[in-house]
Amino acid sequence: MLQESMNKLEALVGELLERNRQLAESNQQLNGELNRAREENDTLQLSLMEQEELHGSTAARIQALVERASAVGA
Template sequence: MLEASLSQLEALVSELVKHNRELSENNAQMSAELARVKDENETLQLNLLEQEEQHGSTAARIQALVERASSAAA
């Protein structure tokens, strides 16, 4: 009976070690994916800031042209 219990315990420990290894591998993959997504997010945010800056500059130029056209018409 003790031998059977010991065999069952060994089997359970073996399963737990295997499961732990799988979880560790999944965790490493998810960590790598998270790092990649964070980098992508940062790049997208920088691109958005650049676009907002360009749009602001364009809006200022259009406003200046409108004011110039308005004052010329007056």
């Protein structure tokens, strides 16, 4: 009976070790994906800030032109 219990315990430990290995591998893959997603997010945020700056500058130039045109027409 003790031998049977030891055999079951060994099998369970083996299964746990294999599951732990699988989870560690999965965790490593997920961390890689998370890092790539963070890098992409940073790139997109930077691009958005650049676009907002460009649009803000363009809007200011258009507003200045409208004001100049309004002043000339008045």
